[in-house]
Amino acid sequence: MEGTEVLHKVEEGSGAVIHPTAIIAPGARIGRGVKVGPWCSVGANVVIDDDVELISHVVVDGHTRLGVGSRYYPFSTVGMAPQDLKYNDEPTRCEVGARTVVREHVTIHRGTATGCGVTHVGDDVLIMANAHVAHDCQVGNRVIIVNNVVMGGHVVVEDDARIMGSAAIHQFVRIGHAALVGGVAGVEADVIPYGSVLGNRARLVGLHWIWLRRHGVSQPEIHQMRRAFLTLYPKGPEEGTFAERLERVRRDYSSDPRIQEVLTFIDSPSKRGLVRVARGDYSAAETEGA
CATH class of the missing domain: 2.160.10.10 (Hexapeptide repeat proteins)
Incomplete structure (x- = not known):
């Protein structure tokens, strides 16, 4: 009318x-x-x-x-x-x-x-x-x-990402496919696909295991992704440079399409760099992927 x-x-x-x-x-x-x-x-x-x-x-x-x-x-x-x-x-x-x-x-x-x-x-x-x-x-x-x-x-937020309450995303940041940004996180660098970040400033604490399971990713593939993640972001003392660890992931895991997606994201141009890995509570958060 x-x-x-x-x-x-x-x-x-x-x-x-x-x-x-x-x-x-x-x-x-x-x-x-x-x-x-x-x-x-x-x-x-x-x-x-x-x-x-x-x-x-x-x-x-x-x-x-x-x-x-x-x-x-x-x-x-x-x-x-x-x-x-x-x-x-x-x-x-x-x-x-x-x-x-x-x-x-x-x-x-x-x-x-x-x-x-x-x-x-x-x-x-x-x-x-x-x-x-x-x-x-x-x-x-x-x-x-x-x-x-x-x-x-x-800001770029790729498909299926989840951004929890009161998070603040810096300009030019990229949030990868199916990534999880925790509540009240201050995100000033790029979050890899399937990554999970927490804190202010946000730090990478693992992968978004809940999304992977809910969307039918098999347990063997989840374990494969976890091994690749721990190669790139080891819990203990870092072995070699990030570039060297990245090459090991390319060599050993790039046949997996989701891991290849992460590698492509890392290789893409960025104005903000990548979110750094957490150290204090990192191990506890990562155990969910076991």
């Missing part, structure tokens, strides 16, 4: 339901079955795909696209201008994928001209209340970001 304050005419027969108090600017594109609740605001360059729901008090602005079936809770904002002093109102973008859920007070800012130009959040992501996804961040599919997580600009 169309209220007196709706500026954009919704196509007849689309099944879209627009609350009378919502404001949708001319030029916005609204898909079929969309629900826009009370006091929402949608900018002129926004594209809302089919079956999206803005529950209430949601602000969507900029050149932003909301994916099919995604859902936005009260007081979340998507596509607002980045918190970057170099930003000069360039027409940069923001994209949120299909079936992603954005909870209360989440902020997702659009990209910058000096970055990659787009902030991207993938499919089937859950972003819990009060989290912040900064400009130019690239968040993969099936990621879970828990309450109060904050990201600097240009």
Whole structure:
């Protein structure tokens, strides 16, 4: 239905339901079955795909696209201008994928001209209340970001990663596939795929064993990954340089696709380097993989 304050005419027969108090600017594109609740605001360059729901008090602005079936809770904002002093109102973008859920007070800012130009959040992501996804961040599919997580600009979070409550991710950091970032961790360097980090500053304490088991990785492969991990990050005195240990892992374990994934991540360009291994509580955390 169309209220007196709706500026954009919704196509007849689309099944879209627009609350009378919502404001949708001319030029916005609204898909079929969309629900826009009370006091929402949608900018002129926004594209809302089919079956999206803005529950209430949601602000969507900029050149932003909301994916099919995604859902936005009260007081979340998507596509607002980045918190970057170099930003000069360039027409940069923001994209949120299909079936992603954005909870209360989440902020997702659009990209910058000096970055990659787009902030991207993938499919089937859950972003819990009060989290912040900064400009130019690239968040993969099936990621879970828990309450109060904050990201600097240009952060990359690969598929299936888990970032626990109140973690802070430094700009340009990469979080690898299926990695786990513990609560209240300060992450200032890259986290390898399947890695588990804790603490302030965050340190590597093992692999994300729970994810591996829940996703059907066999026990022999888990043991293989553990042996490779302990070769690269030994518990006791380090044997040779990191580069030498890395070559041993390449020689002995690179036939395993998940270990090869870790090696490829390590070889990829990085602005922050790798998170260092913990020493004090490292052994205790690692025993879960036994």
